[in-house]
Structures are given as C-alpha cells and as structure tokens.
Amino acid sequence: MGYGQRAVDFIRTLRHPLSTRPGNAFPLDPWAERIIRQIYGPRHPNGSRVVKTAVLLVPRGNRKTTLTGAITLLHAKGPERRPGAQLVSVAVDKKQAKGVFKEVAGMIDGDYAFAPNVGNSAKTVDEARGAKIRDYVSKIVFPGGIEYEALASDAGTAQGRTPSLIIADEIHAWLKRDPRELWGAMRAGAAKVANSLTVVTTTAGAGQENLAFDVIDYARKVARGEIEDPATLPILFEAPRDADWKDEALWHAVNPGLAFGYPDLEGLRQMAREAEHKPSERSIFQRYHLNIWQDHSSDPFVEMAIYDQGDEPFDLADLEHEPCWLAVDLSSNSDLTVIVACWRDPDQDGGYIVHPWFFCPRDNLHRRAERDGVPYPLWAEEGFIEPTPGNVVDFRIVEDCIRDLCERFDVREIAFDPHLARVMMNTLRDDGYPAVEMRQGWVTMAPAIKELERAIIAGRFIHGGHPVLRWCFDNIAVETDKAGNKAFHKGKSRDRIDGAVAAAMAVARAATGEDTRSIYDSDERADGLLVW
Structure with missing residues (x-):
C-alpha cells in the first residue's frame, strides 16, 4: 500500500x-x-x-x-x-x-x-x-x-x-x-x-x-x-560453523556492504592472514566478521558443536537395570550442587549415557540469575534444577536424592570429593551405600578428563541436551601441564563447571567398572570362601 x-x-x-x-x-x-x-x-x-x-x-x-x-x-x-x-x-x-x-x-x-x-x-x-x-x-x-x-x-x-x-x-x-x-x-x-x-x-x-x-x-x-x-x-x-572462514566469497555473502566498499576488504584480508597463525585472532575474525557464534570459553575443553551431537533423548526407565555410577559435587556455599549418574551405553562399545540432578539455593534466585547471567528461574520452572529452601543448598535434600537414585537404579558406586562430603559419606556408608572417595586433584582427574574427552570426540557421550549441564561444559577453561595432562578450571569467577566435573568423575568410575559393594549386599552370592 x-x-x-x-x-x-x-x-x-x-x-x-x-x-x-x-x-x-x-x-x-x-x-x-x-x-x-x-x-x-x-x-x-x-x-x-x-x-x-x-x-x-x-x-x-x-x-x-x-x-x-x-x-x-x-x-x-x-x-x-x-x-x-x-x-x-x-x-x-x-x-x-x-x-x-x-x-x-x-x-x-x-x-x-x-x-x-x-x-x-x-x-x-x-x-x-x-x-x-x-x-x-x-x-x-x-x-x-x-x-x-x-x-x-x-x-x-x-x-x-x-x-x-x-x-x-x-x-x-x-x-x-x-x-x-x-x-x-x-x-x-x-x-x-x-x-x-x-x-x-x-x-x-x-x-x-x-x-x-x-x-x-x-x-x-x-x-x-x-x-x-x-x-x-x-x-x-551469518556463516555456518564449519564454513571455510578464509573463503572471500563467504565474506561477501555474509557482509552485505562489501559490494559497496565497506567494511574495508584489504583490512579483512590482513586480519585473516594474522588469524591463520593466531587461534585467538581467528575466533575474533569468525565472530565479528562472519557472525559465527562462539563457545563461551576462550580455551574450550571440546567444541560445543561436537558436544551437542550427544543431545539425543533417552528414557531413564530403560536404564533402571543397567549398572550405574554416581558422582557428587557438593557446593561450598551458594554454588551449584550436582549429582551425575553415568551408565555404560548398551548400544555402543566405549560409550556413556549421563544424566544430572542440579540443586541451588531458593533464596534470591533472580539475583543469582543476574550474577551468573543464566536463567535459573526458568530452569527451575522446567525442572532442570531444584531450588532448596534457604540461601545455601540443603544437603539433606541432596542426600535424600542419592538414596532415591540408589533405590531406583543399580548403583555400583557413589564417588565424592571428600572436601565438604565427610559427613554425608559416613552417613551413607553406615547405611550400606557404596560411597567412595575420589579427590579432584591432577592424579585422579587427569585420566578422568581424558576418558571423558575421548568419549565426546568419538560421539559416544549421550547427555540428552540438558541445558544446565551444557552450560557447565561451555564454561570450562582447560589447564594443561607439561605432560599433556588436563585439568578443568573456571573461565571467570562467576562461571560454574560443577556439572562437568561430576560428569568426568562419573565417567571415570564407569570406565574402570569398580564395584565397592560387599558381596553380602547382593542376593547373588558366589559359592566358596571369602578371604581377606
């Protein structure tokens, strides 16, 4: 008109x-x-x-x-x-x-x-x-x-x-x-x-x-x-993530002003030459001149596009009779607490299926969302995270969840970093639950991270697309020692990586296949002598 x-x-x-x-x-x-x-x-x-x-x-x-x-x-x-x-x-x-x-x-x-x-x-x-x-x-x-x-x-x-x-x-x-x-x-x-x-x-x-x-x-x-x-x-x-970022035809397709003299083509060429030899400059070029959306961490553990390949849905009910390993990362105050369950994937050798249960304090949930820059209230509403009463995570609710998971699944181990977990571990052990220590130092975590990385890159890590777990993986910055061993740390002080740490712990325990339960805890007792 x-x-x-x-x-x-x-x-x-x-x-x-x-x-x-x-x-x-x-x-x-x-x-x-x-x-x-x-x-x-x-x-x-x-x-x-x-x-x-x-x-x-x-x-x-x-x-x-x-x-x-x-x-x-x-x-x-x-x-x-x-x-x-x-x-x-x-x-x-x-x-x-x-x-x-x-x-x-x-x-x-x-x-x-x-x-x-x-x-x-x-x-x-x-x-x-x-x-x-x-x-x-x-x-x-x-x-x-x-x-x-x-x-x-x-x-x-x-x-x-x-x-x-x-x-x-x-x-x-x-x-x-x-x-x-x-x-x-x-x-x-x-x-x-x-x-x-x-x-x-x-x-x-x-x-x-x-x-x-x-x-x-x-x-x-x-x-x-x-x-x-x-x-x-x-x-x-915007350009696809897997596009050839050095292709000038792509530059023209994504930058509508190039045909009219802006931005400066020679300037883009110089930036591309530098980016070819400087990975940090490459991500800047891809983000600001090709609109390729970047992962959150500047030094990512894995490419999130590869991680996202494991977002196929699965039904927890199908895993109720499969051997299960739990890993627990307890928060010090107002951070996230998480339990991650891991099963060996019955459909592919060397594969894993994981599912997390996250907990956070209920008080000031919106303020915490502003602090961390993520939608805690929405995640809580959609059931991806459980807010517990008060301004710190209520460990009693976490412990009750662990007990419920052990009743539902064939849990072989519950791995804890003993820091902050002594009381809960002792209580669970006294009641016959297979709680074990797994310290989060280089010696223990480096092999765990290596196994987790192998599974993700091989496309054998199924996580169902859980958004809070994905956020934790996206926050990881990697520290590598002279021997090539890797450790996780936060990219920024407000970032949370608890879910990724617990996932590495759970995968490591599932990979070794250890079972610390007593033979007397099972109805399937072997004949013969028990010697120790």
Whole structure:
C-alpha cells in the first residue's frame, strides 16, 4: 500500500555527515533498502504494520548503526511519527550509547547545514534543525512532543518507559549480568503502545545461556519455518560453523556492504592472514566478521558443536537395570550442587549415557540469575534444577536424592570429593551405600578428563541436551601441564563447571567398572570362601 516506498523516499531525503555522495545524501544501498521495505511495507488491512520485531544480525563494519539512525528519524520526523512518542536506543554502555545518539544528531545537523541562514541563537538553531538536541543527556526533542533518548544497558532509567520504537544495539554485550529483566521491561512497555517496533542490531556473541542467543535463535527458527510468526522479521547474515572462514566469497555473502566498499576488504584480508597463525585472532575474525557464534570459553575443553551431537533423548526407565555410577559435587556455599549418574551405553562399545540432578539455593534466585547471567528461574520452572529452601543448598535434600537414585537404579558406586562430603559419606556408608572417595586433584582427574574427552570426540557421550549441564561444559577453561595432562578450571569467577566435573568423575568410575559393594549386599552370592 505504498508504506515501504514512503519510508525509502523519506530516508533518501536525509543527509549524513560522512556520506561521500552529492549533498551528503544518505547512503541507502540496495541491501539496506530491502530491509526498510520489508519492515515498513507489509501491512494489515487497517494499515498497522505486520512486523513488530526486526532482528538484524550483521557483521561489524556494515553500517548497521547508521541504518538504525535513519529508522529512528523515520519515527521522529518521517511518516512513522506519532505525537508524544517515546523513541529509545539501548547500547552496551555510555560510550556506545553516545555513538548511536551522534548518528541521529549528525543527520539532523546535516539537514540544518543545508537550511537557510536563520541566525545562530539556540532557538533559531533548534527551529532550523526541527529538533532540540541536548547532547549532555543524549536526548533529542522533536515537535509534537516526540522524544528520543540513547541509554546504556546498565542504566536504571532504561525501565519504566512506554516506547513506540526500541533500538536494541549489540545485545550480546549488554552489561547487566542477565539483561533479560531489562529486555522484558522494555518490551512490556512497548506492548502498551499500538504499532510499536523493536529493532535488534547485533553481531554474534558467545555461549547459549544468554539473552542474545535466545533472541537470535528464535529468529533462526522463524527463518527456517519452525515457528510461524509474521510479526518477527529475521535478517540473518551469518556463516555456518564449519564454513571455510578464509573463503572471500563467504565474506561477501555474509557482509552485505562489501559490494559497496565497506567494511574495508584489504583490512579483512590482513586480519585473516594474522588469524591463520593466531587461534585467538581467528575466533575474533569468525565472530565479528562472519557472525559465527562462539563457545563461551576462550580455551574450550571440546567444541560445543561436537558436544551437542550427544543431545539425543533417552528414557531413564530403560536404564533402571543397567549398572550405574554416581558422582557428587557438593557446593561450598551458594554454588551449584550436582549429582551425575553415568551408565555404560548398551548400544555402543566405549560409550556413556549421563544424566544430572542440579540443586541451588531458593533464596534470591533472580539475583543469582543476574550474577551468573543464566536463567535459573526458568530452569527451575522446567525442572532442570531444584531450588532448596534457604540461601545455601540443603544437603539433606541432596542426600535424600542419592538414596532415591540408589533405590531406583543399580548403583555400583557413589564417588565424592571428600572436601565438604565427610559427613554425608559416613552417613551413607553406615547405611550400606557404596560411597567412595575420589579427590579432584591432577592424579585422579587427569585420566578422568581424558576418558571423558575421548568419549565426546568419538560421539559416544549421550547427555540428552540438558541445558544446565551444557552450560557447565561451555564454561570450562582447560589447564594443561607439561605432560599433556588436563585439568578443568573456571573461565571467570562467576562461571560454574560443577556439572562437568561430576560428569568426568562419573565417567571415570564407569570406565574402570569398580564395584565397592560387599558381596553380602547382593542376593547373588558366589559359592566358596571369602578371604581377606
């Protein structure tokens, strides 16, 4: 109905201070024009916009901030303006927010530069601009009571608004530990406004337990047709993980601006030459210039794409009569506590099946989610983690779970790191349960980690895609000694690797096949003498 065309026509009237085109005309290249038409063209019969959320995943250097500046002016001065509208852009921090703000202000000043000379007073300048630019608060006031403000993601004032336009810039780097609260508050405010629009512009991030991955993954599912949602427009310029990152044809496919001279092709070539010999530079190149989503750890234990091959579902009921080994990692205070059960895979030699039971303190669950940057409340709701009463994990509940597992499965051993576990081990032993020590030092854990690594790489490690366990594996940073022995440690102080440690312990005990139960604990007693 002409809405897409009128949006394009308005943007073509804008002037950008860095444009090399005649009269500093806005550089709306064909790929960007197509995006504008797809956002603003499709309409319902009443004229309201079909697209409510546009997710733009594009590598650095493709001028996405410039494009969102034009979109902002569409809603501030152009045909999408509505009296009294609140327009908000949220960036990583104050510096980044200022950059978005300057894009918008620069185009307003571009119009003013070509306006007739009407004087230099603040009032006449604002009149010529058609807006009041308040640089010190990153705010612009337009006629009709329309206000635009650029905010940092960690600003408390980002909440409590009812924006008709949200520009969410580089959400993979938003500073709040778990920015879902901010995201939810902004989206809830926008839902109160008719015909609101959210535009997400970002490069690839790292890890999967974060807001950015959730947003991008949802857009991917819409793009693939797995989810039917006409209100979400996925615009995803990303390369597959297994793509040849040195292929310049791939660079052009993923960077829509390259055909028009940006980003700089020679600069990309130099970065690629360095990345070929520097693994750390390679991950940076893949992430920021090819939008290949990275694993969370900078020094990963295994590639998470290989780990994810073991996400096939299985039924615990089918394993009730199979030999089972448990490993327990007890938390010192507010960390995760986990029990991991391991079975030898009956369908493949040298394979393992594992399943975890996680526990965390119930008090301040949302604050803990912000601290660790993961959705503890959602995991608890979906049954992937059990919150126990209080502000520390209740070991009595953990012990009851161990006893229940021993009743349900053919448990041969329960391996504990004796640190923090003495009381529980003694109690279980007194009641006839096969509790054993397995210290988490180099001598014990290096062979365990080696066996775990072998199973994962060989595709013989089935975990069912448990999200908390995956997060633990994704957090692992590896320390290797001169003999090639590996040890797990946290990449950051807030990362949790407890599930991965317990999985290594359980796999190691299952691999050795040790059974510490007394012969008198079984009904299947062998004939003959028992000598010791």
